[in-house]
Amino acid sequence: MEPRPLGGRVRAIRRISFALIWTMLAIPIQALMLLLPGHAKVAFARIYNRVLCRLIGIRVQVVGEQARGGSVLFLSNHTSWLDILVLGGTLEACFVAKAEVGQWPLVRTIARMGRTVFVSRKRGTTGRESDEIRARLAGGDSLILFPEGTSNDGTRTLPFRSAFLGAAAGARLVQPVSIVYDRLGGLPACRRDRPLFAWYGDMDIGSHFWRIARRSGARATVLLHEAVDPALYADRKDLTQRVEAVVAAGASQLRQNRVPVPLSL
Template identity: 45%
Template sequence: MSHRDAPSPSGRRRHNRPIIDESVNFPVNQATTQSSLFSRLSCIGRLIAVLIWAFWAGCLQALFIRLPGPAKIRLPRVFWYTIGRILGLQFRVIGTPAGGIRTARDVQNGERPIVYVANHCSWLDIIAVGGVLHTVFVAKGEVGTWPLIGTISRLGRTIFVSRNRQNTGKELHDMADRLWDGDDIVLFPEGTSSDGSRVLPFLSSFFAVAKPGRLEQAGMPKPPPVLIQPVSIVYDRLEGLPVGRSRRSVFSWYGDMDLTPHIWSFGQWRSMRATVLLHPPLNPEDFKSRKELANATFKAVRDGAAQLRQGLVPDGQN
């Protein structure tokens, strides 16, 4: 066992097991059984609390999105932060968000909306980013059809996109409209989630709203000037101990993994931590091409994530 990894408890699958309190003087089988039962009951309680909170927050947001003012922007951050805390997820923020809450008039007067660009390894990334930033997510279209999650996404004013190139113009139009309205947006330009041990190369097409090409400019209104802020997300604590390679599967959701079993296993751990590292913003105008901008953003996110995994980044803003 590496000293940099959470210890391996007894009685459950290797990478999705809650810690057993070895200080309790039970025989091994009894301790394992009671710990496993407690973990499952705790998970059920957390999931019920999530559903109750989602219902009441959803009712409020359904009202707020019909009213003027920033409440519809502020509530999603409170919502995701609270979801994280219910699940036992702590947040550590290093760096300063370049964005904030602004109006359409602010954008017209020259304020630049922010496009946050982050790595992606899990459904937890939505909670980690949403809990610390005032932002609108860009998600694949099928998310909008998922029970409960789709409803939450729509109430959070998510922009849904598809892989159909025929819809690209409309989707860029929607993003440009949100930016002109004063919203910040977040992109996960890997195009899929990873196993958490590396950052996959960024697809330059995701940066079209920040640096549109001739084809996009011909088919959509010109978006306002924006800044790109790279964001590195790493889950670096589990039960208070550093997370090594063998424990990243507790957090990572990728490939053909089923969502429900992953949530069930994750919910049986007591405490976790997500570190969100906010890098200095990049000005798209400083780059000759969209690909160059994508590569510079990728390097910042990749290097930051690697440093976080190695424990080389000191605490900053919390």
């Protein structure tokens, strides 16, 4: 399964070059969209991510139906920065990201063009940031949140933090999402393959992007579970536990290469 040295390098250079060219073309287009009223800015952000997935060689399979109508809070497990591209190309929604992302060169520009909500996760700012998320949801925006609070090696789902769901009451619906990178070289990915896609710890994005771009036949599967009204649950801890169980079970289906089936809370 190791890439051919020369073929892998040529593939990576081609993919990274096309990805950079597409990004440079997309930034001024999205900047214009942000000045215009309506849904165009959300639709183009989705197109940008979808095309970028194709350019870097990741095919995306979607199982289940996205909740429509706006003001939806999507809650997903988190493995890698690749999740941003995959989910951003699948769902018509903006991301909630840690404040550090807003300081990374180029990435911060792309994130701001996508109308990302940045959160610092400091005690003193939690209330203000929750208010911003509620305001975006009340305004009709749908948001994507990673309640684990960090990425991991892709072999498990970390516990969800109920504090991150403090703004869930402002959502019309909450939809659990499971995402797993389940194909590599056109074959089912096994446990040893998952760290290739995972981005965590002190990994740098440049070398990780290079490793991904060298490989062929990669696929991500997004499993969209049944959406629910958060008002039906006693409190955010109850909702957090139930969403975590569904997301983890869905991710387990995908890691075991079983036929994925959307689950209900």
